[in-house]
Amino acid sequence: MAQNSNDKTNNNRMNKNLETNIETFKEILKDCKDIVYRKIEIGKDIKLNAAIIYLDGMIDRNLVNEYVLTHLMLTCRMTEPNPKNRKGQFVEQIKKNVLAVSDMKEVETIDDGILNILSGETVLLLDDYEKIIIIGSRGWPMRSVSEPITESVIRGPRDGFTETLRVNTALIRRRIRDSQLKVHAMQVGRRSRTDVAILYIEDIADSGLVEEVKKRLEEIDVEAVIDSGFLEQLIEDNWISIFPQIQNTERADVASAALYEGKTVIVVDNSPFVLIAPSTFNAMMQSAEDYHERWMIATVVRILRYFAAFLSLLFPALYVAITSFHPQMLPTSLVITLSANRSGVPFPAIIEALLMEVTIELLREAGVRLPGPIGATIGIVGGLVIGQAAVEAGLVAPLMVIVVAVTAIASFSIPSYNIAIAFRMLRFIFIVSAGFLGLYGIMLILTAVLVHLCSLKSFNTPFLSPFVTVAENTSALKDTIVRAPTKFMKR
């Protein structure tokens, strides 16, 4: 493949001679043992030499055998090609009458031919013919459409994206039967040539936004794109930020809803996660289910979720601040219990909190890496045993264990893993600041975080909109912390 670019000028064009062409292919695809070359003869009286080339394992063998080879080698004999006009008509006949495949096209350069082979198409070369016939035969073992693991819902569709781009775009198409839904295809990665599709609904999405997305994708210059997460980091606005500025989803209904909102969806081949740009903090705090449930339930759940975000960010820090700086905030009886609890603990609250938080982060990370049942066991062992033991050993106060546990649960209630992990990291900064400056420290860091969030933009949309664009677009508030009744939400 490397030679491909070096020899571009020489090998670009097809030769008239079949053997030379095959040699060129073999030269470029040297040491690629998974490429299959199959030479055949077409026709009864006059024999036209031909060859098919494909990548083993990437094609639908049934299709090639039954509808390409059988027809070329056997059925073809039934027709009577005219020997005099062999060059023009015979090829035309093969294309029009013989190849019984739905997806067929022609390319002129060997580079294009090779790219198609590597994408899983079958290439048909004919003697004395300077074009390459590409037979659409992509077919490889793929995971079937299954329920998304990361974003499960109680009520709602259960089909999630897979690793195959076409399946993913089809899943979205099924929900949007509109000719305005455009699928712009491109390839990213010098070597990987990963297929990327940008989806948008033309008359809803802002044309400037679509152009911006295309521009950023085109400007990418990397060797390979393995997953959409990789692509996300290359096109996001602020790579220094702790917060994700592009949403990812495994759910087709979420992606479709985003399209209806005028956003663009970027589907990357080989990744079950599609990207939604632009995205906002608000969007990441929502779950697909919010729209399927009745509005009151959805609103209450959302308030709960924002509360969870608050806890996940600040609860341990508040514990540290209150116990070490402001015990007068609490009811007297609680203060007495608290100080009795903490009387045996040798560390200041900040050390206590950091110790427990690091432990729980370790547990969580261990749980993710271990296979299912063992992961759950780790959770129980860690949560119960270590917590209990730490209290009995006098390392931490019992209240601290409660705080840490509630925080962990709260951080699991945030729908977007990206945001949750940002909160997890910030939590440590908050604990440290609370240890030094108490509530004041917490407020300072909170202000800084808010300032940072306000400065963030995702593809020219303020990350905190609609909270920060209230004056221009008040009605957008209907779908934030409150989910207005479906009747009042204009779609």
Place this chain on the structure above:
Amino acid sequence: MFRDNEKISATQIALILTLTMIGTGILTLPQSLAKEAGADGWIIIVVGGVLGIALANIYGYIVKSHPHTKYMDILSMHLSKYVAYVIVVMTIIYLLILNGFIIRIFGEAIKMFLLFKTPIELIIFSMLLVSVFLVRKGIETLGRFAEIMIPIIFIPSLLLFMLALQNAEMKNLLPVFQVSIKEIVKAIPIVLFSFLGFELLFIFGFFVNKPKEISEPINYAMIFVILAYIFLNSMTLLNFGVKQTQHLIWPTLSLFKTIEIPGLFIENVEALVMSIWVLIAFTTIAPLHLATSYLMADIVGMKDNKLLALPILPIIYLIAMFSENIAETYAHLDKITNFLAPTIVMIIPCILALVIYARRRSGREGNKI
């Protein structure tokens, strides 16, 4: 990001100014008013507010007549370049001093109510660092920040005031109409101080995307602040009465100290109030800091004000630490409000507006400019 790309909406600038004004006045206004006018403080607020609205509209007129023009350019266009330099330097000095004193007062309050043992230097310095962080992000961020701060600050504040009502005594608001016109005039500088921050409109007006629409939001902002101050003043008087209010340094904070919510998880809301107070103070300090950096960039001829954010910090810090104690800070602050502030906030804008108006008229009669 360079300055020319940054845009805020007319509403956002009004919100920024609202928050800036509230931050300067909220702590001390009830006490000074009680001293000057007894229970009739609200009359002074109204009179001062009307004056403020008039001034605001003069500012609005200047900004509207020169859309997308820097303050310094407007000044040099009408009052010659040297005068412009002098005025801008004066404004910078004024902003720095004002900011320094405000942050000193803020730090003292934090020390008194929240962090009893922490050195005030650390409190002030850390606050300024966060302010630098915002200044480096620019005005667009400040605009969005103001929008998000309005509900975060005012909803809990309103709830807390409601809780404070449990100790209210209606007769504390009486007697009314005891104040004489002379006393009103005398008290106007105090009220004027509470409305300081409004002059930032000149500096931030440059960034407004639709300057023509600026009047309405600005008038709303002024009315909102007047109402908020009247509310604050009445609440303080309701709780403490005139005599007691006069003797409190920070009646507003003391007001919240009286709140008790038995049976709730948080028994003492003081710390909660101080948390909100951090936000209120920040929304005053950061805009002043940002405005200073913009003006300084203009004077030096720098395109980007970001680099100036940090160098300003030690200046503000030194001004903040200049006074020995809080009483001295207030004494210094009084000098500012009596001399420097009126010049910058009232006299210069009025002259400028008159010049612009006169030129426009002569221009209209002759050739159109």
